[in-house]
Amino acid sequence: MKSFFLKIGLVCAVLLAGVLSAAALDGVVVIVNKGVAANSISAAALKNIYTGRTTYWPDGQNVDIALLDDETGTTDVALNEVSGMGASYFRTFWQRIVFSGRGQQPDKISDVASLVAFVASTKGAIALVPANADLKGVKKLEIK
C-alpha cells in the first residue's frame, strides 16, 4: 500500500513539473485595442481569457479574441502556451462554447498586418502577434 501511494505521488510530481510557470511567449507578444485600460496581464488572467472563463475586461468591454490563421501556424506554439491547447483542440473547444451559448467564437485573420489593424479598430480585442510585427495603433500588454 505504501508503494502504491509513493507511485501516485511520483505521477503527481511528474504532472506538476513544468507547470505554474508564467507563459513564456517566445517571439510573440500580446496586443490589445488601445481602449483596454490594462498595460499588463498575469499568465493566469491571460489563460482565463483564452479558455473562455473571462469574457469581459474589468470595465465591462467584451473581450474579442482575434487569431492569426496563417498557413505556417506562426502563433500556434504561443497559443498553446497561453491556452494549454493545441490549435486544433482550441478550435474544437471554442465550438463547444459557441454552440452551448456560452461565448463568442474568436475571429480569424489570415495575415499579421490585417490582424493588427483588426485589433486597432475593434473594442476589447486581444491577439497574439509576432514580436517583430508593426504594432501601430495597438497596445502591447506585458505579461507579469
Add this chain to the structure above:
Amino acid sequence: MKTMKGNTTRRLASVLLPALLATFTVGPLEAYELNLGTNMPPVDFHGFVSQGFLNSSKYNYLGNSSQGSFKFTEAALNASFNPFPRTRISAQAFTYDVGEAGNYDVVLDYAQAEYTFNDYLGIRAGRIRRPQGIYNDIQDVDVARTFVLLPQGIYDARWRDFYASLDGGEFFGTIPLQRAGSLTYEIYGGMVNPSLDGGAALQIRDSLPASGHLDSIDSAAEFGGQLWWNTPVDGLRFGVAGGVVPVFNFNTTIQIPGGSIHPNNRNEAVFQQYSAEYLWRAWTFQSELYFRDYYPESAAPDTHLLTWYGSAAYRFNKWFEAGGYYTEYYGDTHQSDNSLFYQKDAALALRCDVTEWWTFKIEGHYIRGTGLLEDTANNPVQNGNGWWMLDLKTTFSF
C-alpha cells in the same frame, strides 16, 4: 439481401456525393456577422448540419440500423450579440432525428440573456443549456468531439429533449485558487419539458404493455449544479455534477377487460456524475462515472442506474484524429448480470477535418448486451452475444 445492400449503398452515396460536390464547388463556410449600425454591436451567426449513417450486424439500435439507417440528422442555427457591457443575448434553433426520436421537430434549443458581474459571478436566464459533465451541453455538436456516438449510457442521442435544456436560470463563475488552479461553477434550476417524440417517451412506451398508451409527460422541475476544478496542471480538470428532479410524472392509460386504469407513475430522480479530463500534447484523455436513481411513489422498487467510460484520442495533424473508448452501462444495478439491462461497448473512431468547415467520421463498435436498445418491437429476440455497429457521419459547420 442483395437489394437491401444496393439500397443502402445508393442512400449512402446520396449523402456523401453532395458532400463531396459541396467541397469542390462551394466556397468556405464562415461565421456570418450582421452589422446593425455604427453604434450597435454586430450579431454573430453560427450553425451546423450533420448527417449520419448507422449499420449494425444484429439489432436495431438508434433506428432500423440492422438494415442501415440514415435517420441520424442534426442541424442548428444560432445568433448572439452583446447589446450592453457585460450583457450577452443568444439563441439557437435546433432540429434532429435519431431513429424514432426527434422527427425533425424544430425546437428553441436555448434563448437566454446573461449578465456577468465579474469573473466570480454571472447570471443567465431563459431557456438555458444544462451543464452536466464534459458533454451534456454540447452533446449534439458533432464537431466538438472525436466520436460519432458519445458513450450512450450517459449521453443518449435520443434523450436530448430531457437532458439538454431547461427553462429557468443559473449562476456561474470562476473562483481563483491561486497556485491550486481555479474552480468553475454553474448552479441551475428550472423546468424541463420532455417531448412525446423524445427519448424519454420512447423508453416509456417500450416499457408499457401492449394494451398501454403514453398520454403525456408532465414538465418537471430540476435543480442541480456542475463544479470543475481546473488544476494547476495544464489541461487537467476534475468535475462533479449533481441534480434532482423532485417529481417526474408521465400519464398512461392501460386497457383492461371492462375499462382502463391510470397507474401512478410519479417518481423522484436523482443523479450524480464525476468527470476527469486531461489534455496532454496531442492527446485527450477523458473518463466519467454516472449514477441515476429513481424512487417511485408507488410500490414499485427503486431503480439504480450506473454507467461509466474511459476514452483516449490522439490528434495526428490538422486533418486527422483517432480515438477509442470503452463504456459499460447498467440500467438497473440489481440486474447487472442480465444482458437485457446492460450494454458494454468498445469503440474506435477516425475523424477527418477535410476543411475547417467540413468534418467526416467513421467509427466501429463491438457491443455486448442490449440494455440501451429501448426498442423491443423491432428487436423481438435479444441475448448477450456480441454484435457490431458501423457509424458514419459528416458535418458542415460555420
